[in-house]
Amino acid sequence: QVQMQESGPGLVKPSETLSLTCTVSGGSISSYYWSWIRQPAGKGLEWIGRIYSSGSTKYNPSLKSRVTMSVDTSKNQFSLKLTSVTAADTAVYYCARGPPGWYNWIDPWGQGTLVTVSS
Amino acid sequence: QSVLTQPPSVSGAPGQRLTISCTGSSSNIGAGYDVHWYQQLPGAAPKLLIYGNGNRPSGVPDRFSGSKSGTSASLAITGLQAEDEADYYCQSYDSGLSGSWVFGGGTKLTVL
Numbered sequence: 001q002v003q004m005q006e007s008g009p010g011l012v013k014p015s016e017t018l019s020l021t022c023t024v025s026g027g028s029i030s031s032y033y034w035s036w037i038r039q040p041a042g043k044g045l046e047w048i049g050r051i052y053s054s055g056s057t058k059y060n061p062s063l064k065s066r067v068t069m070s071v072d073t074s075k076n077q078f079s080l081k082l083t084s085v086t087a088a089d090t091a092v093y094y095c096a097r098g099p100p101g102w103y104n105w106i107d108p109w110g111q112g113t114l115v116t117v118s119s
Numbered sequence: 120q121s122v123l124t125q126p127p128s129v130s131g132a133p134g135q136r137l138t139i140s141c142t143g144s145s146s147n148i149g150a151g152y153d154v155h156w157y158q159q160l161p162g163a164a165p166k167l168l169i170y171g172n173g174n175r176p177s178g179v180p181d182r183f184s185g186s187k188s189g190t191s192a193s194l195a196i197t198g199l200q201a202e203d204e205a206d207y208y209c210q211s212y213d214s215g216l217s218g219s220w221v222f223g224g225g226t227k228l229t230v231l
Contacts (some may be wrong), residue, residue, distance in 0.1 A: 035220075039196040044121060045157075045165065045208055061216045095166055099220060102212040105155040106220070107167040107176070 002027035004095045004110035008070075012089075012117050018082040022095030022110060029053050029076045036069065036080045038091040040043045046091075047106075050099070051078055085117045122147060122213050123223035130229040135199045139206060139226045141192045141209030147221060149190035150210040156185055156194045159186045159206040159225075168207070196228075 007115040008020035012034040022034065051069040059067045063082070071078040084090060096109040121205035124142040131137040133173075141154060148154055151173050157165040167176055172192065184195045192211075196203055209223040 030175040045210075045223045047222065051221075058218075060219050062219075064217075099212075102214075102218075103171070104152045104168040105153075105167055105168070105210065106157075109164040109166070112164050 002097065004097070004108070006093060006110050006113040007074070008113060008115070010114060010116060011087055012115060013119050014086055014117055018085050018089060018094075018115055018117070020080045020093055020113065021081075021114070022078050024076045024078075024097075029071065029073055029078065033097060033098050034071070034078045035096050035106055036095060037094045037109075038089075039094070040088075040091040043066050048080065048082075048093075062080055084110065087117050088119060089115070090117045095111070121224040122215075123209050123211060125209060125223035125226045127224070128227045128229065130231055131199045132201055133201065134231045136195065136197045136214055137186040137199060137228075138196075139207050139209075139228070141194070141211075141223050143192075143211060143213075145189075145190065146209045146215040147213040148192060150189065154187050154192035154212075155180075155210045156183075156187065157208045159208065161205070163207060170225050186190065190230045200231055201230050204228055 005023045012018045030053045035050045051057045066079040066083045092112040094112045096106045098106045156169040158168045159165045172187040173185040182197045207226045213221045
């Protein structure tokens with residue numbers, strides 16, 4: 001069954017760029033949609049954005065100006081870049097599969113990786 | 120402030136039945152978009168619990184059920200067990216602004 005693993009720096013300085021990669025195993029990244037979701041400590045979930053294996057993207061309007069997602073099908077990976085980070089961006093970041101459409105769900109999820117924004 | 124509103128916490132004794140509500144608006148649940156539910160055990164990633172308003176993925180006990188009506192949805196848990204203690208989140212699509220998938224603020228379920 002498909003599994004995802006997030007990787008990237010656990011500490012990012014304020015005003016810099018957060019960069020994470022999600023490696024998909026047990027299945028192909030092609031022909032699927034993939035998302036990033038984050039969760040600040042003790043708080044709820046926030047959908048960040050979605051990318052299709054062709055590279056088409058859709059971002060959360062509240063983060064759109066700072067978010068870029070990309071995909072590398074040869075490596076079965078997709079990535080997240082979030083610019084000009086502040087302490088408010090400190091969270092556990094999850095990568096996950098889906099949703100493919102307006103009516104759809106997100107499943108499965110990676111285990112998540114904690115990113116702390118601090119000098 | 121989440122687009123979908125859930126009670127912050129609910130509690131119940133083992134064996135009891137309880138429900139968790141998820142209230143939206145005319146731009147999300149009320150517009151006909153499906154509602155999905157996730158269970159997040161302590162220290163773990165969210166796991167899909169209910170999809171398409173009331174469908175259970177393989178492996179999810181039939182003690183869990185979901186429903187939707189109007190601008191709201193509900194997750195019901197019967198025969199409450201200690202292992203059900205977790206955070207529960209609803210999710211749907213919101214067509215406001217440029218459109219976005221949205222989550223409820225989450226509900227902490229405590230088994231007494």
